[in-house]
Amino acid sequence: MTDVKGNSEDVRARRSMSDYGTVLWHAAVFVVMNAILFGIDIAGGGGVQWAYWITMAWGLGLTYHALSFATAAQRMDARAYQRFLDDERRFLETRGTRPGGYGP
Numbered sequence: 001m002t003d004v005k006g007n008s009e010d011v012r013a014r015r016s017m018s019d020y021g022t023v024l025w026h027a028a029v030f031v032v033m034n035a036i037l038f039g040i041d042i043a044g045g046g047g048v049q050w051a052y053w054i055t056m057a058w059g060l061g062l063t064y065h066a067l068s069f070a071t072a073a074q075r076m077d078a079r080a081y082q083r084f085l086d087d088e089r090r091f092l093e094t095r096g097t098r099p100g101g102y103g104p
Contacts, residue, residue, distance in 0.1 A: 022069075023069045026062055030059070034055045037055070
C-alpha cells in the first residue's frame, strides 16, 4: 500500500528505523563524549568546573531529538489508522459490504 506521496509502508518503516538508529547513536555519543569531558575536567584539577554545562546543553538537544522521533512515530501511527479507515470506506463504496460479507 502506498500513501499520497507514493511512499510504500516498507520505505516508511525503514526510514523510521533509520531515525530510531540516529537517536540511539546520538545517545551513545552523548554518553561517551560526556564521560571524556568529565574526565578531562576532573583531571584538570579543582573538580568538576565546566563539563556539566556542556552536558546540560547537549542533554536538551538529545531530549528534543528523542521527543521529535517519538512524536513523528505517533503521527505515523495516526496516519496509518486514517489510511485504514479510508481503505475501509473505499471498499464499502465499491463492494457494498465489508470483508467477510457482513454488514450493509
